[in-house]
Amino acid sequence: MRHGRPAVVWGDTSKNFPYTCASGGSQTTHAMTRAAYAVGLECVQRLKEVAAAKLGGQADEYEVANLRVTRKGAGAGMSFAEAAQHAIKLGGIYDGHDVNPDVNKATKQSVAALAGQGLVASAKDKYPHDGDSYSYLACFAEVEADVETGVYRIVDYLAYADVGTVLHPAALGGQILGRSTLGIGHAIGQKWVIDPQYGISIAERFYQNRPPTILDVPVNMQWNALNIPDPETPVGARGCGEPPVGGGCASILNALSDALGDNIFQRAPVNADTILTSYEAGRPMQNPLLAHI
Amino acid sequence: MAVIRDVMPAFDLLQPDSAADAQKLLEQYGEDAWVMAGGLDSFDWLKDRIKKPKVLVDLSGVEELKGIRATSDGVEIGAMTTLTEIANHPAIQRDYSVLAQAVELVASPQIRNQGTLGGNVSQDARCWYYRGGWPCYRAGGNICYADTPVGRNREHAIFGANRCVAVHPSDSAPALIVLDAKFVMQTPKGEREVDAEDYFVGPELDITRLNILKPGDLLTAIRIPAKWAGAKFYFEKVRDRNVWDFPLMNVASAMKLEGGTISDIRIAVNAVAPKPMRLRAAEDAARGKPANADTGEMAGKLAVVGAVPLQFNGYKIPLMRNLVKRAIVGAQEAA
Numbered sequence: 001m002r003h004g005r006p007a008v009v010w011g012d013t014s015k016n017f018p019y020t021c022a023s024g025g026s027q028t029t030h031a032m033t034r035a036a037y038a039v040g041l042e043c044v045q046r047l048k049e050v051a052a053a054k055l056g057g058q059a060d061e062y063e064v065a066n067l068r069v070t071r072k073g074a075g076a077g078m079s080f081a082e083a084a085q086h087a088i089k090l091g092g093i094y095d096g097h098d099v100n101p102d103v104n105k106a107t108k109q110s111v112a113a114l115a116g117q118g119l120v121a122s123a124k125d126k127y128p129h130d131g132d133s134y135s136y137l138a139c140f141a142e143v144e145a146d147v148e149t150g151v152y153r154i155v156d157y158l159a160y161a162d163v164g165t166v167l168h169p170a171a172l173g174g175q176i177l178g179r180s181t182l183g184i185g186h187a188i189g190q191k192w193v194i195d196p197q198y199g200i201s202i203a204e205r206f207y208q209n210r211p212p213t214i215l216d217v218p219v220n221m222q223w224n225a226l227n228i229p230d231p232e233t234p235v236g237a238r239g240c241g242e243p244p245v246g247g248g249c250a251s252i253l254n255a256l257s258d259a260l261g262d263n264i265f266q267r268a269p270v271n272a273d274t275i276l277t278s279y280e281a282g283r284p285m286q287n288p289l290l291a292h293i
Numbered sequence: 294m295a296v297i298r299d300v301m302p303a304f305d306l307l308q309p310d311s312a313a314d315a316q317k318l319l320e321q322y323g324e325d326a327w328v329m330a331g332g333l334d335s336f337d338w339l340k341d342r343i344k345k346p347k348v349l350v351d352l353s354g355v356e357e358l359k360g361i362r363a364t365s366d367g368v369e370i371g372a373m374t375t376l377t378e379i380a381n382h383p384a385i386q387r388d389y390s391v392l393a394q395a396v397e398l399v400a401s402p403q404i405r406n407q408g409t410l411g412g413n414v415s416q417d418a419r420c421w422y423y424r425g426g427w428p429c430y431r432a433g434g435n436i437c438y439a440d441t442p443v444g445r446n447r448e449h450a451i452f453g454a455n456r457c458v459a460v461h462p463s464d465s466a467p468a469l470i471v472l473d474a475k476f477v478m479q480t481p482k483g484e485r486e487v488d489a490e491d492y493f494v495g496p497e498l499d500i501t502r503l504n505i506l507k508p509g510d511l512l513t514a515i516r517i518p519a520k521w522a523g524a525k526f527y528f529e530k531v532r533d534r535n536v537w538d539f540p541l542m543n544v545a546s547a548m549k550l551e552g553g554t555i556s557d558i559r560i561a562v563n564a565v566a567p568k569p570m571r572l573r574a575a576e577d578a579a580r581g582k583p584a585n586a587d588t589g590e591m592a593g594k595l596a597v598v599g600a601v602p603l604q605f606n607g608y609k610i611p612l613m614r615n616l617v618k619r620a621i622v623g624a625q626e627a628a
Binding site for chain 1 (some may be wrong): 337400401419421422424425438441443444445447529531533534535536537538539541605606607608610611612615616618619
């Protein structure tokens, strides 16, 4: 279907949306595409049944393509709109007066509220699922350090993702590099500062706790993805929210360690003061963090 | 403690349209008045409800305080001139590039569009305890929270501490010092002009202020004499982020060379002490010597004599030593 043809409707509890998992935990793409696939197949099946009821023959003699449901071999057919009209006439499971018994209670309420307005399909994700559905990234960074000031900059960065099927390259690229930047922030400066005597946060403003800026990341960050479908989902896709955070942070820290020497720093973020202090002393000067301060 | 409520305490907003009126208002309201230039310093204080002035004198409508003018001996920069305008000004870029470089490294483009030169040199200390509303010496209390065995003081002073260990945060100040700039003020007693380095005061003289402005005083302009125009300049700012950050340290130098020999030099650093430091001993030692790595190293070592680090800011000593070296020999030659 052409992009833009379906209407995209923003979520609103008054609009009778189905139940869905929460968007989070880097599971959204994996979980929601499975459910969407299930209800998509349900919808196709109902369209074929409606067409068969109206035009004769069996449902499996029909196919759905180009916003139409037609009898195989260039036979009779109808548009989605005509199928929706006929679904209302048929009632029952076709227009939402009956509902798929497997679906969530909230989805049942929504189907009931939409009943009689067109072809209304509902389904539940019952595909098998073995193992975990995490995504993985291999991240690479190159840093350049000035040992007279302790200042370093990131000159190159590449994140290579294993996220199953790539659904939307631009969105995935944004996700990978955006979250890599969060990880880079953890490596290069973002922090809270708490006075241990009084237990009070003293870095309250952005100029004090220093999240990364656009000038702190390389000009030409790169990403790519393997695009190998995940066998544990019919769509093949997995989520990629958080994985680049760890990769972004660790690749910077590893590059720094490689450039500066072992144990120059033992915690993140790594700032000029840590590097310069160790270089001045001629030995590592930072101890691992013993308390979360 | 500071709780951001984004609701400023009530005050009378006064918006004069001449420098004379502004000075009169400051004189009339004395301690009760707060003078605001670009607002970058002021709004933090006001929105945190830590400072509660009775009247706020907003200088944004005083046109005569804005702009860069050629004088018979150099240029005069109005105190309300934005940092962006200074950074982009052809004469500043050509003759006093150290200042153009310094102001271009201030904060972020948005802040430079709004922030002024007068505000940049007159802003208050950025110590996070003081800024957070802790009742420290500088705020009128009787303790320094940063200068304790566990106080968070990596950004604080290695020189000039006196009860307070906050540093002066300005990037433009050391550039103005090496250019031998003069700060012009309107005071109840008339116009007063001081050398750039004398504009700033340490806590030993007045712990509640970073400069000599008293209630009733208004900084109107900064005059840069032609004396150092076109000299060999150096400016470097070390900070945690590449934009929108105060200096961990900065250094500025202006140098005149005859052959390869330094005939005259001025060096200043900031964010090492409660006021910007001119390094006279290093200047004296470098004068008459070749502008090479040996001289740079010698000056750097001399510059840090007497530094007293706190618990977490010992790195500032090698940093200052190396920056002073580069101020003489440049970053490339020093490496």
